[in-house]
Amino acid sequence: MPPRINDDERLRRLEAVTDATLSRLETSDLLDELLERVCDLLDVDTAAILLMDPHAQQLVATAAKGLEEEVRAGFRVAVGRGFAGRVAETRRPVRITDVTPDEVVNPFLLEKGVRSLLGVPVLAGRDLLGVLHIGSLTRREFGDDDVKLLELVADRAAVAGRIRSAKLDRAAALALQRSLLPTRLPRVPGVELAARYIPGHATGIGGDWYDVFPLPSGWLGVVIGDVSGHGLASAVVMGRIRSALRAYALICDDPAEALTLLDRKVMHFEAGSLTTAVYAMVSPGRDRAVISTAGHLRPILAVPGRPPVLAAVPVDPPLGVAHPVGPRRSTAVPMPPGALLLCYTDGLVERRAQVIDEGLDRLLSIVRADAAEEVCATVMADTIADPPTDDVAVLAVRRRD
Numbered sequence: 001m002p003p004r005i006n007d008d009e010r011l012r013r014l015e016a017v018t019d020a021t022l023s024r025l026e027t028s029d030l031l032d033e034l035l036e037r038v039c040d041l042l043d044v045d046t047a048a049i050l051l052m053d054p055h056a057q058q059l060v061a062t063a064a065k066g067l068e069e070e071v072r073a074g075f076r077v078a079v080g081r082g083f084a085g086r087v088a089e090t091r092r093p094v095r096i097t098d099v100t101p102d103e104v105v106n107p108f109l110l111e112k113g114v115r116s117l118l119g120v121p122v123l124a125g126r127d128l129l130g131v132l133h134i135g136s137l138t139r140r141e142f143g144d145d146d147v148k149l150l151e152l153v154a155d156r157a158a159v160a161g162r163i164r165s166a167k168l169d170r171a172a173a174l175a176l177q178r179s180l181l182p183t184r185l186p187r188v189p190g191v192e193l194a195a196r197y198i199p200g201h202a203t204g205i206g207g208d209w210y211d212v213f214p215l216p217s218g219w220l221g222v223v224i225g226d227v228s229g230h231g232l233a234s235a236v237v238m239g240r241i242r243s244a245l246r247a248y249a250l251i252c253d254d255p256a257e258a259l260t261l262l263d264r265k266v267m268h269f270e271a272g273s274l275t276t277a278v279y280a281m282v283s284p285g286r287d288r289a290v291i292s293t294a295g296h297l298r299p300i301l302a303v304p305g306r307p308p309v310l311a312a313v314p315v316d317p318p319l320g321v322a323h324p325v326g327p328r329r330s331t332a333v334p335m336p337p338g339a340l341l342l343c344y345t346d347g348l349v350e351r352r353a354q355v356i357d358e359g360l361d362r363l364l365s366i367v368r369a370d371a372a373e374e375v376c377a378t379v380m381a382d383t384i385a386d387p388p389t390d391d392v393a394v395l396a397v398r399r400r401d
Helices: 007-018 020-024 027-042 068-072 082-090 107-112 144-180 231-251 255-269 356-366 372-385
Strands: 046-053 058-065 076-078 094-096 116-124 127-136 191-198 206-214 220-230 275-282 288-294 300-302 331-334 340-344 392-399
Touching (some): 027 046, 027 058, 027 144, 082 094, 116 144, 127 144, 220 231, 220 340, 220 392, 231 255, 275 340, 356 372
Antiparallel strands (some): 046 127, 058 076, 094 116, 116 127, 191 392, 288 331, 300 340, 340 392
16 A cells, blocks of 8 residues: 655645746746656656647647657657557546556657556546656556646646647737738729728637738729637638638629629538628729628718718628528629728627617717728727727728829
């Protein structure tokens, strides 16, 4: 029987693992420090953390003490195979008092001469993040106190793993956004362009996007849209939809036709993704915009000397939603000299405990047929005064006087 630890020793172990200073370390340093401490506290010769690769369904050696070769070699083991694989599969602690080649597939454990092993799963809720295991070069029967301490260390590692994943997701999302949202709008004869984007969530990115592109025919393509959801997943879908619409714009002379093709693409390849969009084509003479709307809020048209209004265009169903067979519609909207077309996503006008009509009325009250940059600045200043809970994208197109 393993020796029972007294209360003082138990407290020492708990403090070593829950030490607040660990929280100040970077993820990789925190894992190394945890392994260093667990080797000392449990008097073992090896300790290792293998994190889960969900796509390959394999455990990947990420940090180790006494088994550094395992990490350098990028050791992987499938869930269900060997010692670590069994811990991952059962999601329960596994103890081996006498290690044999039949129970262990990791060559580094066998070469090291590890005699006894204890492993626990690293869990975050229902998600398996990896496996933490320790080993002794001498025969040892790991007791319940050892299991409890190792599970406590695994909980600490789980927090670090989640922070690491969140940072990676955020970095990937921000990089994707920079590649998808234009850093600089094109200089186009006859029009002024301005745009803004504000993330409404901690991830810093969502499914909102805007796009402007001159077409070979001389027309100007103007797009704003919103893919349901937030974070990296919706940003990836948004990127695919944005690229597809650009491709369809090159072969379609009608916005409704381009959105019809995009609808088929979303239904087939992006099933389950609800997407709204406005696609407008501004004529070479900049005197009119042909607009088609797929479930999206109608643009605002501001003409000098008149109050701004919602553009008189019909709203067809969103993309990717089954609806009665019927052609999507395009509507020509005149743009006299100085006229401004403001496209936006719902985050600009939606607020908690407020019907959307109130937000639209407020927006109509502040939009003017002014310079595109000034209009965007005014709209966003109002938004900052009443912070949104969703992403906000705004795109202004003004015909020069």
